[in-house]
Amino acid sequence: MGLKKGPWATEEDQILTSYIEKHGHGNWRALPKQAGLLRCGKSCRLRWINYLRPDIKRGNFTAEEEESIIKLHEMLGNRWSAIAAKLPGRTDNEIKNVWHTHLKKKLPKTEHQQSSKAKRASKLKIKRSDSNSSTITQSEPATLCLRDTETSSACTTTTIATTTSSDFTSVGDESKNDKSEDIESVEEETLPEIDESFWSEAAMDGEIETPITLPPSKSLTISNEIMPLQYPFNDDETFQQSYGSNSNLEDGMDFWYDIFIKTEDPVDLPEF
DNA sequence: AACAATTTCAACCGCGGTATA
DNA sequence: TTATACCGCGGTTGAAATTGT
Helix, strand or coil, X not given: CCCCCCCCCHHHHHHHHHHHHHHCCCCCCCHHHHHCCCCCHHHHHXXXXXXXXXXXXXXXXXXXXXXXXXXXXHHHCCCHHHHHHCCCCCCHHHHHHHHHHHHHHHCCHHHHHHCCHHHHHCCCCCECCCCECCCCCCCCCEEEEEEECCCCEEEEEEEECCCCCCCCECCCCCCHHHHHHHHHHHHHHHCCCCCHHHHXXXXXXXXXXXXXXXXXXXXXXXXXXXXXXXXXXXXXXXXXXXXXXXXXXXXXXXXXXXXXXXXXXXXXCCCC
16 A cells, blocks of 8 residues: 555665665565665565666676576476576576567577477376276386376377386375486486477377387386375366376476376276 | 557566465 | 465566667
């Protein structure tokens, strides 16, 4: 109520800077009142972080910085704060703007689309065709269907023909180390080289399924503990199960996996 | 020179996660 | 255990600047 919005005046900048230099910014919400600013704490924080703090680097991005952003975006997706952490003096907001206004245009279309692979790969689904089993043994052929959970469009499909473990291991909320290995195996080893057709509209609409094969050394387990998360089931003809997991990988990278398994042969599901 | 269209980027908004009572 | 406050992040907005006609 009665708080100022919009661009900051030089006078406001001076008040904020001098207050933080003297007292720090322990509590952003209380800061504007104590400093005598008619701004909300959120606005003060943003102004300080994105413009006023002394370690901000000014000026255009260098070619090296731009190259770093492109590479980091390829790895991390739109995780601007994580990208900014690798570029001293640059803010997430600034990097986000540079990406949308300059860098995105520089990339060839296919490269740009593939740069969102990290985002797509972070959301997978396993679909299974029957409704009676939670344990899929190595003898049972199953299909791993990777889907973009935001658009519900199929990305790719893999037939799980061989595995060395008796169960498939999925991504549960427990056992982060095991989970990380599985996630990495899916991302780095099971995703095939992607050609143009992968990103075609037909593929996105689920009309094209690209078979890929899991390495024999990798396994997938469906944990009973996360079964309750699978309700409610979808109403469509194919029985679907969704497995969610938030996993901390290296450097605090977070991934969500929603996985569907579609089996070719009926398998037993436990009671929920 | 005047106007329209486009681009840029600082700031806002809403959401989710975490801390604290 | 629950409610509330706060913080930080990513998406979006819109005014200002730039470019095109």
